[in-house]
Amino acid sequence: MPEAEILSPGELRALGAWMDRQGLPGGPVEDLAPIAGGTQNLMLSFRRGGRAYVLRSGPRHRRARSNDVLRREMRVLAALSGTPVPHPELIAACPEETVLPGAVFYLMEPVDGYNATVELPEPHATRPELRHEMGLAMGDALAALSAVDHERAGLSDFGRPHGFLERQVPRWLAELDSYAGQDGYPGPDLPGVEAVADWLAQRVPQRWTPGILHGDYHLANVLFDRRGATVAAIVDWEMSTIGDPLLDLGWLLATWPGTRPMLGWTGLATAGDLATEEEIVARYAARSGRNTSGIAWYAVLACFKLGIVLEGTHARACAGKAPRAIGDRLHTAAVALFEQALDRIARS
CATH class of the missing domain: 3.90.1200.10 (Aminoglycoside phosphotransferase (APH), C-terminal lobe)
Structure with missing residues (x-):
């Protein structure tokens, strides 16, 4: 799948600028690739500034509650931080719909599993x-x-x-x-x-x-x-x-x-x-x-x-x-x- 079909150049620039504001390592987005799975949500792996990330957002054709569901995911993953529950560690969350137009998203640590x-x-x-x-x-x-x-x-x-x-x-x-x-x-x-x-x-x-x-x-x-x-x-x-x-x-x-x-x-x-x-x-x-x-x-x-x-x-x-x-x-x-x-x- 071409990168343009995953995130547009404008979306990549907006994502990078947002990550800079979160204090995350800078640089170009590299090795961008979709993660296959049973979910209809958008799941992408990439590297930036020497660090690996997984981005999760709603499907390209969003349903009425897609963003609200993702906001709940962000919240529960943040709440599980530091507990013995095995879960993807939340790195940063964007509950606003302005960075990726119309979509909320979050970044999490890749899981070796x-x-x-x-x-x-x-x-x-x-x-x-x-x-x-x-x-x-x-x-x-x-x-x-x-x-x-x-x-x-x-x-x-x-x-x-x-x-x-x-x-x-x-x-x-x-x-x-x-x-x-x-x-x-x-x-x-x-x-x-x-x-x-x-x-x-x-x-x-x-x-x-x-x-x-x-x-x-x-x-x-x-x-x-x-x-x-x-x-x-x-x-x-x-x-x-x-x-x-x-x-x-x-x-x-x-x-x-x-x-x-x-x-x-x-x-x-x-x-x-x-x-x-x-x-x-x-x-x-x-x-x-x-x-x-x-x-x-x-x-x-x-x-x-x-x-x-x-x-x-x-x-x-x-x-x-x-x-x-x-x-x-x-x-x-x-x-x-x-x-x-x-x-x-x-x-x-």
């Missing part, structure tokens, strides 16, 4: 004990996040924890109902939507401790250390808020490839010797001190919520607003998630 849904390098490929430990390490990283005092970290107004769990079912049923406005969408053909919603609504946990919620915690949203089995960084904080951290654990279980295939994932997702759900939950409980006896409810909620999110892309695809092949694939995934939810309910 890899996405285990697209590759499985050595030594992990040939050492089953490392592959087994990787799932447990995801539990460790999540436990570290759940231990952060969000109020001391300056995030007391980052979400609305009061009534968080009670809001989930009506909030996502309303989202599903909203898809009816998409032309050509035949309606949700998802197994047991009402049954799953009723089961969840009747069993909402009454006692829980609020904390930082990543909101989309799965294998594709972590980078693993290239030398060992530890999590180098949790990435893509777009859905973060203050809520019940056990929902992140439920999300990990709902998407964990150790017990079910995930569409499009390779790498670790298709390897053997993975940790079981029970092992991951036990590891998280031991490291976090949180009560996980009701984790089945959170895993079912994760299936319910993620299934509805994926069905939204299917609805947009039916209306010609997204590629039909992607919409069909995600509808298949949404059906599988609701089938999983029903299976978890039957086993609970």
